[in-house]
Amino acid sequence: MTEQDPSPNPTEAPVDPLFTHPASPFVRTEAPVPVAYQSPPNTAPNPAIYSTWITYRTQIEFGLAVLAYLMVLVGSVTVLQANRGADWRYYVAVLPVAPAAFVIWLFVRAISRLDELQRRIQMEAFAFSLGTTALVTFGYGFLEGAGMPHLSWTYVFPLMAVLWGVGVAVFRWRYR
Numbered sequence: 202m203t204e205q206d207p208s209p210n211p212t213e214a215p216v217d218p219l220f221t222h223p224a225s226p227f228v229r230t231e232a233p234v235p236v237a238y239q240s241p242p243n244t245a246p247n248p249a250i251y252s253t254w255i256t257y258r259t260q261i262e263f264g265l266a267v268l269a270y271l272m273v274l275v276g277s278v279t280v281l282q283a284n285r286g287a288d289w290r291y292y293v294a295v296l297p298v299a300p301a302a303f304v305i306w307l308f309v310r311a312i313s314r315l316d317e318l319q320r321r322i323q324m325e326a327f328a329f330s331l332g333t334t335a336l337v338t339f340g341y342g343f344l345e346g347a348g349m350p351h352l353s354w355t356y357v358f359p360l361m362a363v364l365w366g367v368g369v370a371v372f373r374w375r376y377r
Contacts, residue, residue, distance in 0.1 A: 259311050266307055270300035322376060326368030334361045 254261065274297040281290055312323055338357060345351055 259307070259314075263304065263307050263311075266300055266304045270297055270304060273297045273300050318376060322369060322372045325372050326365050329368035329371075330361050330365035333364045 277293050277296045280293050284290060284293075312320060315323065334357065337360060341349070341352065
């Protein structure tokens with residue numbers, strides 16, 4: 202830096218090398234004046250606001266279908282207990298199958314909407330559940346022949362659901 206006044210013509214100004222006053226106590230150094238810029242414009246679009254129905258559609262449909270199943274089941278059991286000798290009792294007994302079939306259809310549709318990895322995890326967990334349930338029930342069938350008490354078929358589906366949950370946890374951990 203020089204102590205001279207700068208000339209109006211920048212080509213005539215003397216060039217001061219950068220290393221001439223690196224640590225001089227006589228030259229005052231100041232931080233550069235901050236330049237105030239405006240904030241950049243917000244180019245990101247605002248996220249679309251979805252309704253609760255669109256965001257949670259699958260969960261709402263599944264919940265309503267299970268609720269319909271429970272309502273039809275309670276109604277069916279109540280009507281069957283009040284009319285034990287009626288000819289139409291078999292038709293009323295199978296009424297809960299309709300909302301249960303709708304639950305299965307919703308479940309298959311939800312599985313088909315998953316990405317490849319999640320679909321693979323679900324399919325492997327289901328295969329594990331199906332095979333393990335088959336082995337457990339097949340093995341218990343032999344134990345019943347040896348004298349163990351008879352178990353109702355209503356225990357098969359909860360066993361399959363629990364094993365499926367175990368399979369999902371194991372395969373998610375495996376693919377993490």
